[in-house]
Amino acid sequence: MAVADDAHLLERLLKGEQRAYKELVSQYQSAMRAVAYAIAGQRHADEVVQDAWLSVVRNLPKFEGRSSLKTWLLTITANAAKSRYKQNRREVLLDDLPSPHGTIGDERFSADDGHWAVAPFAWHQDTPEALLTEDELRKCLEHTLLSLSELQSSVLVLRERQGLELEEICNLLTLSLSNVRVLLHRARLKVFATVEHFEETGEC
């Protein structure tokens, strides 16, 4: 959202205008939840978001617009999550859970020359809108996203759905850039395998 829009919304929020809060919640709660989910895990994500909202309201007068409103909200969420529920990250990072349709793994390539042994299957659809008209595929994608580890799925959601830069994700989740890159790549390959499987077989 542009800075000017932020400023206008902020003014209404400070006045306590209910409709402004509705806009704020509708626009940013998904991103906040993804941050909470990554740090505190599924069990605590909703509580963290609730905490974060109260902290947002309390701190609104102090918001100086040095970052975007979105960045500010996500930072508050990350802090709320870290102060209460920081998980043991090392385990989570190493934990690469199996996905319903696997991934694009070593077995797809020839051991001799590293070329494709099983080439990528050509998808029938070539626009995102066309892909998503298939209800079954949409459900299948949701299912795969849920099968990812909490960190993998959050990083993917923050990058693709929320359009955050890798650096922002590193800062919010206190992860190194190389860890974020690995998480993102693994997540994408699993989701890729899901769509490929669906396009090939017509079922989830």
Add this chain to the structure above:
Amino acid sequence: MLTCKEQVARSSDFLDGQLTFRERLLVRHHLMFCPNCRRFIRQMRLLQATLRIMPQAPVQDVDALAERLAAERRKDQ
């Protein structure tokens, strides 16, 4: 020249602009000669675009939450 396996391993970094100039050239060079990898990258981009527009679960009880937050704000004033 990169192998297909190496190209796939670098694909996310390629899409996210995380490769060095030299690495990027290597990937581009491979893609020029490899239709399978071109298809792979094209479909990876399609996947990104799909995730971007995929409908998100609607927020539950927006109105109740908005009402509570607005009241909280007014209380502080």
